[in-house]
Amino acid sequence: MIVGLHHYLVVSALLFSLGLFGVLARRNLLVIYMSLELMLNAANLALVAFSRYNANLKGQVMVFFIITVAAAEVAVGLALIVALYRRRGTAHVEDLNSLRL
């Protein structure tokens, strides 16, 4: 079986959908956070695949940027979640609704 561009894209789409499902359906903030990372990496996979099949390095350059930014974002995000947990004693989204009217 020859692995083509569309195989990569299907895998990428599946990963993205899984991530999205996780974000929408899970209640724990850490799990939602991991699902978000999954979505980012689905996008990365799609970019790398396009870059490889179109013989254009710009996509891979973009992926490096995304990974760097995602690393920074994980650091900040995890710190926020830890701080939130310490303050409120919970990491469940249902309990964090104090910003509504």
Place this chain on the structure above:
Amino acid sequence: MEPTHLPATNFQDLAWAILLLPLVSALAITLGLRRNRELTTTLSLSAVGIGFGLSVWLFFLYGVSGERLAATPLSWMSVGSLSAHLGLTVDPLSTLMLMVVTGVSFLVHVYSTGYMEDDPEYPRYFASLGFFTFSMLGIVLSDNFVQTFIFWELVGVSSYLLVGFWYEKPAAADAAKKAFLTNRIGDFGFLLGILIVWAATGTVSFDAMAAKLKAEPGILGAAASLAGVLIFLGAVGKSAQLPLHVWLPDAMEGPTPVSALIHAATMVAAGVYMLCRVYFLLDLPAAWPAALSFLGSISALDVIAWTGALTSLVAGVIAIQQDDIKRILAYSTLSQLGYMVMAVGCGGPDAAMFHLTTHACFKALLFLGAGAVIYACHHEQNIWKMGGLAKRMPVTFWTFLLATAALCGLPVLSSGFYSKDAIFAAALASNRPVLFGIGVLVVGLTTLYMSRLVIIAFLGESRSEAASHAADPGRNMTLPLLILAVPSVSLGWLPVGAYFKSAIFPGAVTHSAEGFSDVFFEPFNHSPLGAFLGFGLMAFGLSVAFATYWGAAMDPMPGHLPRLSRALRNRLYFDEIYAATLIPLHDAVAALADWVDRWIVQGLFVRGISGGMDLFGRALRLVQTGNLQTYAFLFVAGVALVVLLALK
């Protein structure tokens, strides 16, 4: 002095000064001088006095020469094809009227310094008087309908202030309100008339309108008579003609000098003056819109003439059984105003203006004389509690008698004789014998009620304590009486009628009197029928009055003719009829309007729109749950929708 040698702006400055001086004094008194009586007196007297001097000057400079001048107008507003401006017209009509208004106003000011001396609100009185004089001069000098209407309303407001001067008295407050509201009815018609004329001719300026009408007589089309009658409705309100006359007798609640100024010489004359000013609009052949075509060949002038004649008759009849000295004079004013309006309707605006001028003098004198009597009798107005005043108040009595003679039209020795005869001549010349008959009959009525007043109040024995101690008032009150007596007697000897004829109908042939007999006995030569019949009825009225009231302790009429007397004492039930018909109707309309406003406008529209917005906002707030995942879901759904739309 030759007018052409003067600088071109001269008459403008004069006219503006005459108009604005009373306003300046009224403003100064209101804003700063209310505490200072001497300054108030000096300022308001000098403002009107200088105004009178300037008016005389203006009259001899321009009025006599018959020039028509217009001051450069101040533009006020311009909307579409309507451009309203504040302009002053200086012509024979306005200059003579200026003299009448400022002259009577000045004398009333002088008189008021005595009459109102003890009033704690003295400065407010003079401020209102000045404001009224300003408003009235605005009407006299106006050269267009919009300005006339504005000053017309200002006259209404200032008359409200003056009639209701003693506002703590409920009767005065009610009378002021009644005067204002009754006038508003007439003004509504007046405004409609102005709109019709403006729509047809495209201008509100009198001169431009007259020029257009001359170039194209049928320009008003089928609305000609309707416009005339509607404009006349304004005069019906202001000059207190028949259906709307009810406010004038009640307005006697105001201070008596006010009655002399506004209910004898100026405000009520404004209606007649306006009719003469726009006579060219009224003197059109009958033409009615289709809906009113049943009126056929009745022209606007017919309506005017009949309204005037009926007012004159009805008011004359009611006056016979009034006991309040001021109310008798009020009904006699109504009756005389009816004469003037009838004269306009009979195609004699010159006769109307002539009578307006003489009437302004002798009726102001009568009111001021009545004021002196009321003052001397400690605010007693019932003539049956006076009596014997002739001996104790000689100046008041003799001037009052001269004015009474003028009102009745005593031949030769009174101005009223000449002006009334001009009206009878106009009625005959226009071929309206019935109106002529009513006019002559009213002379008899006038003599009857005025002789009754004089006999009961001035002759015989004193009927009350106050009357037996009465005395002539001080010099500042008797002097205006003496001054006014001069024109009341002599104005008819001057060619005032001819002056007005050439003023209103430029180029008309006027009869210029030559020689002694032609000057003094002109009515007997000119229109003998009216003069002789009037004289006869006058003698008849006088003898009836003497036969009935000489030495009478009380009015014998209620005993002999109880029903008629009761009807007359109740003023022919006009107020009761209005209270039974028009006022409930008005209340019903007002209740309906209130309902529509409360439930439709305020409820449905205002509250409905705000309520709908509120509901929408509440519904939208449900979307904000505070749950992160709901937001995420909506966000994803939104992106999906956009992508879907983009791909389509």
